[in-house]
Amino acid sequence: MEGISMNCLNFIMSLVITMPIASDVTSDQIGNVFTEDKSVIFHFNSDKDANMTITDYNGKKVVNKKIFADKPDIDLGQMPKSYYLMQIENEEEKKEVHFCVIPSIESRPKIDDSAIASDLATSWLVKPEQFDSLAQLAKLSGLFWIRDRITWEELEINRGKWADNTKYDLSADIQTKRGLKVYQVFHATPAWAQEVKNSHSFPDDLRDIYNFSAEMAKRYKGSVLAWEVWNEPDISVFSDELGDSYASMLKAMYLGFKSADPTLPVLICSFAMGPGKFAETIFQNDVGNYFDIYNYHIYDKVEKHKERALAHINLMKKYGIKNKPIWLTEAGHPIRRKDELVEYTTEQGRDVAEFLPKAIITSLSAGVDKYFWFILPYYRENDFNLFGLLRQDLTPTAGYCSISACTYALGKAKYLGRLDIEGVNAHVFERDDNDITIALWVDEGKKIPRININAEKAKIIDVMGVDDEVVINEGISKITITESIKYLVIPAGSLKDNPVIDYPREKFEVEQYNPDKISPIVVRLKFQIDSRDKQAENYRFKKLEEARIGIELYNFSQKEFVCRIEPIIPDGWTGSINDDSAIIGRMGMTMRDIRLMPSNDAKSESVEFRVNVIDESGNIETFTLAWIRAFE
Structure with a gap:
């Protein structure tokens, strides 16, 4: 062989012959996820015997045995529902294998939707050859709705030029075929749609994003069931624009989606933070009829989930928006990775597993209609924050078992109220047509609450989905409740105690689209980029400079x-428009200029600047509103 000496080749061949073959432990189940009705069988591929131990979620060693190279099939039989860590060790290597046993499809409530959902970001976070595996793992865990991601420029590569057979088409098709309900979001503008190339700014011409929306509605009709208009534009990581500009874009996109599919639900942007000036500006721009579902995010302690939900609900009430479902479309528990590790430790996995159901239940109790956990597949953010209920190889963490148990126990997860039990968090849900579930935990210590039930038996489910029968003595259930959640499943109508809804809120379905409630005319103000103050949510003007x-x-x-x-x-300002009349052709755009200047008397705080569009009858057809501020 040219370039390799015979001595070198002989040395390489000797390594191939003498180096031990690394042990490999595999199963026939996707992600090593077994359902309770299946035997747990692994295949051991090695030229050496090894010791095998298996530890469950609670740290109990449930298997400790020797496995043999000449007996490759390891049949462990049917195992209790739990997360498991398998360790294989011989004198030359040590290997970890993660697997779990979860409720079977047949044992789950017979429902077609749930308030419990998850972000998957399939198209961005896993390879196309893993799309189907991830979709199956989502479905196995009891999920219905999932959130994906899309990149505008990869679909519309130039204005009006569309890519065929993209990974986004593949992911939507696969996830739909697996019975998942997909909703999509994006947050970047193509370079071709901007003079100043900045993907975090909105397109120069709103007709581009209108046309994109219309095309997406047509292209993915039946496979993408809802769309979100931009991810977290209230923070500069995802957008450098202000609320008035977002409101104009939202209107254009809503009109675009509805032009192609009037039944398609449209979500307003996901707010990363609690309601602030950015959100206020959006709603001051009369957007209430230009979205179907309210949407926000939170990454915080369990007790903060209720506070954040109520803040957003109060914002909607303030602007008279009472008939919209509320989706929490990202909520998670970031784990800081340890040292050189790139996966959760077992202890960190347990931390996520314990946090997850409490966060979901707390938000649903405050009025949220659908809760999307962030995130199902592995995701490493900014190098040090770890997310994901699955590992990089799609095998489970304890969190995957936890969400599987949560969907199994709560089913529909329709919130019915709270039981007033001192020192105990006790929330009641409709599981399905036959059962209700009481989710129970304490913040510290232990409690044995008295729950009045008109039934002889009930079922208790733990955080891993393990269920045991509970005998009801004289109509009273007494079970020990700890900091780890337990779900008490009882027949519908058997609970004698009356649940209390602390934050009553009528539940709404997506309203039927009514074009008479909105205007097809959209107005947008184009300020100088360097005048934007994202934090203060205003545009800055120097006094006496036009x-x-x-x-x-x-x-x-x-x-x-x-x-x-x-x-x-506004008072203290002067302004003049170059032409105050306009004729806008169908699907057209026209431009006007206004010259603004703050005088020395202009106030230094933000003031409202509004532009009305008046129709031929003298009525306000639409308007835009921004906040401006003078400085010395």
Whole structure:
């Protein structure tokens, strides 16, 4: 062989012959996830015998035996539901294998939806050859709704030029075929849609994002069942624009989606933070009829989940928005990785498993309609934060078993209220048509609560999904409750105690689209980029210096629109528009300029700047509102 000496080749061949073959332990189950009705069987591929130990979720060693190279099949029989850590060791190597046993499909409540969901980000976080495995693992865990990701520029590679057979088409198709309900989100603008190349800014022409929305609604009809308009634009990581600009884009996208599929639900952006100035500005721009589902995120302690939910609900009430479902579409428990490790430790996995159901239940109790855990597959953020209920090889962490147990125990997870038991968190849910579930835990210590039940027997389920029968003595259930959640499943109608809903909120379905409630005319103000103050949510103007602001007028209808533009100039400011009348052609856009200047008397705090669009009858067709501030 050219370039390799014979001595070198002989040395390489000797290594191949003499080096031991590394042990390999595999199963026929995707991700080593077994259901309770199956025997746990592994295949041991090695040229050497080894010792095998298996430890369950509680740290109990349940198997300790020798395995042999000449007996490759390891049949452990049917095992209790739990997360398990298998360790294989001989004199040359040590190997860990993670697996779990979860409820069977047949044992689960017979339902077609649940308030418990998960973010998968399938298209971004796993390889296409893993799409089907991840979808099956999601379905096995009892999930229905999942959240994915999409990249605009990879689908529309140039204006009007669409890519075929992308990974996004594949993921949507596979997940739908596996019985999952997919909703999509994106948060980047293509370079071709901007003069200043910044993917975190919105497109220069809102007709581009209208057309993209319409095409997505048509392309994925039946396989993507809802769309979110941008991820977390309230923080600069995902957008450098302010709330007024987002409101204009939201209107354009909503009109685009509905033009192609009026039944398609559209989510407002996911707010990363609690309600603040960015969110306030959006709602001051009259967006209430331009989205179907409210949407927010949280990464915080369990007790903060209720506070965040109520803050967003109060924001909706403030602006008269009472008829929208509320989805919490990212909520998780970031784990800081240890030293050189790139996966959770077993202890960290238990921490996630214990946190997950309490966070879900706390948010649902405060009025959230659907809770998406972040995230099912492995995800490493900023090098040090670990997320994911699965490991890199799609094998489970304890958190995967926990969400599987949670969906098994709560089923529909329709919130019915709280039981007033001192020192005990006790939340009641409709599981299915036949059962209700009481989720129970204490913040510290132990309690034995008295629960009045008109039944002879009940079922208790632990955080791993292990269920045991409970005998009801004289109509009273007495079970020991600890900091680890327990689910008490009883027949519907058998609970004698009356649950209390602390935060009553009527539940709404997505409203039928009504084009008469919205305007096809959208107006957007174009301020200088360097005038944006993202944190303060205003545009900054130096006193006595005139600045030009563009006024973009879009007509997303098939009829010509004639209008007058009416800027409302704040006190202490001067302003003039180059032409206050406009004729906007169908599906067209026209531009006007306004010159603004703060005087020395202009206030230094934010003031409202509004531009009305007046129709031929003298009525306000639409408007936009931004906040501006003068400085010395």
